[in-house]
Amino acid sequence: MLKQLEGSHAVAEAVALCRPEVICAYPISPQTHIVEHCGELVREGKMGNCEYMNVESEFAALSACIGSSACGARTYTATASQGLLFMAEAVYNASGLGLPIVMTVANRAIGAPINIWNDHTDSMAMRDAGWLQLFAETNQEALDLHIQAFRIAEQMSQPVMVCMDGFILTHAYERVSMPTQEQVDQFLPPYTPQQVLDPANPYSIGAMVGPEAFTEVRYLAHEKQLQALDVIPGIAAEFKAIFGRDSGGLIREYETEGADTIVVTLGSVAGTVKDTVDEMRADGKKIGVVTVGSFRPFPSAALREAVKHANEVVVLEKSFAIGFGGVVANNIMMSLQGTGIHVHTVVAGLGGRPITMPSLHRLFDTALKGELEDMHFLNLQWDIVNAELQRQREQIASGPTAESILRNIQTDTARGTPTPAAE
Amino acid sequence: MFQVRLHGRGGQGVVTAAEMLSIAGFSEGKHAQAFPSFGSERTGAPVVSFCRLDDKEIRRREPILEPDCLIIQDPTLFHALDVFQGLKPDGYVLINSTKDWHELGITDRIAHLPQAHVVGINASALARKHVGRPVPNAALLGGFAAITGEIHLDAVEKAIATKFDGSIAEGNIAAARAAHAAALGMELSDA
């Protein structure tokens, strides 16, 4: 059924269709509308016997998920940003215990400086925590990925993070096709846990493992993620058979045929990139896009295959490893080792800075002309950076950087319009 | 693609207006995308929201830089920021005010626009009359349907009924009808 819904509500309704048994909630922008709507659906009796727990922190939220999942309940939570970091210890724990929890991350920057807007720093900080990480491009895909996530999680006995861009998707109203309960029931069987805490058959779970076996435990977790490289496309194919649309999978290609330059990106910016690519293709420019749907496991082979005829790859990412460079780009360079394909890193959209088509046009044109540097910060305001560097050179007691910059910068952000300087 | 940028202040339902507009577009079979300007704005602070309408899937997610239409829910914003930024040369401007353009200080900014594309409606007064509160957002959508023709009044009414219940919905629908008539230079007999 077609509906015009806010992304957060679309996700909450999709979660409801998955018949969760326990939902743990702690509010953080921009995740709030998801857990609020989940709570509403529970109260309205639209989630059966689901227990909806309001807890006192994100650490408690995921910890309670660990308890309920270990008792064999289908379990869901959602978080973002600081919240994901606050639960970091439990993030690793949940995957180590092999618990098929599904968690939405409404992607948001990490402070300081505190920033509630979108980028991918939060999910990327947890990229090696043993969770599968699926990135949604649209609200339709966010909705679909949640349904697939429970299947993948329960089949692999591993937790899955569904990453959707905070505000840009969570707060956007757009058309979604909401599946029927019958379709979801056909796709997602009841949860049969591989290990469960049950008095009739008592297990001890969570024992200490020493150097004699820890490497093997970790390797097996890796092996499971490698197996997921086959499972994820298989489940996406099954999904298509029942729901009739392409959603999920490892990567998605767009206009890659004959492309000399291929942009690799992930998340909601892919739509803006595709519109830009259409305009450039119309001008005869050979450019295409690959969207990474699964960041963990990382689809190295699929990616290598998709870009093998290109001369260069431009990685457009909303994350940044300070002191090194691109996070996604690093994974892609690893995957393309030995192919001779040149990889450029473009860091964009940090802390919610809009990624606009005019700036993408300029960026991609520069790349096509062979003039793009290896590491590029899209729309970085060099005048502000240089002024602050100069000030720091002159004043030894330099004070807090963020506040110094804000004092000097003329921005419309505080007045509610997009920063013109982003253009 | 038809792109609308809505300016107002926190508490005036600027974000809800964009959402309702997208629902109205959807109900007419269009693709529609509405989103807020992602701020942590409190009551009274300037707020922006956006809505795109198209006949095919809308993929881009940049803020609307070159709107086809501006809906100004609070005319005091003209002094606070450049709301006209990027407006297309043949764009529309719908203002929640019946003061003359000179008094609002925008004569120069709208001089190049087609005369019929700039319309003022006292939507706050209509809302106060029909809803009991001066929240102009739903009424202005009635005006939007009238001046742009992008959606029909009955789609606006459906969207309002989706977002609100009972007497609030009825009041807002009445306000939207009155604003629609006002924008067309008519007066409803009961308005």
Added chain:
Amino acid sequence: MTKELTAEQKVKFYQKGTFTVGNRLVDADNRSVQASMERSNAITSGHRACQGCGEALGARYALDTAMRVTGGQMIAANATGCLEVFTTPYPETSWQMPWLHSLFGNAPAVASGMQAAMKAKGKKTRIVAQGGDGGTVDIGFGCLSGMFERNDDVLYICYDNEAYMNTGVQRSGATPGGARTATTMPVGEAYPGNVFGTGKNLPRIAMAHNIPYVATASVAYLQDLEAKVEKAMSLEGARYIHVYVPCPLGWGCASNATINLARLVVETGFFPLFEAEHGKVTATRPIRQRVPIEEYLKPQRRFAHLFKTDAGAEAIRKLQAMCDHNIAEYDLLREGEETLA
């Protein structure tokens, strides 16, 4: 309910011919509570706790009681700590009940999730969470308060040995003033051991949440502990029992001093035993034979330095004052009441 889980677990006599297994060898009628045929041995023998471990003793009695009351329909969540480490040296485990260890600071939240799962599934299985004093009064405090505030159906048991023993005896929020730990080493007159802060009385904090049941217990009074666990399991909602468990290794006392110290701490008034329901004290255990705090401090090397300096003497006076305060607060010297042996 499976009978095998609830009672009559076969006890393996590893040391036949010694007195180690105590009166398990006598007829069922003459057996003491320790060797009762009713025990589930939730933590069975063969674990790796130190000699004289108060925590192993307290946990065994608490959990066996809870298992008995629930007919074995129980799941335990465990914080990181000695109890977790010494019971699960995999591939061995001492737990003859479903048991989960997640993290140090989240046992109350894990337990909350467990009870939510049981509610969702319509099962009657009850949840017990447990941790040491570090896992309870310090790092797990936020989760514990949340569990209390929501009144989740969980019994949380804190085994308090007054420091981080698992990591090598570092100070916790439950370490008494003046005590020596690896991070509160006494240095001359200036630093006579742990600071005297304002204290962190978790049973009182639990009571401030108005939860259905709060109790303190000591491993010197095992029947009292069992009665309190039984009472707790007869109630629903959030319940808290704070059990005083001496640690010979961490306290620098003989391993056969555990019970004596657990008794002295009560008889000095330093650790009053009481029960409270919905925020009000409902019962206290009067002191049978009052003893000065020195008698409790002297057998423990963690307090030895207090007997050497003036600053130490001042610290002892402060500790005695705390006992006096408790005795007045809980009216522990009242007469004419039966007390537990």
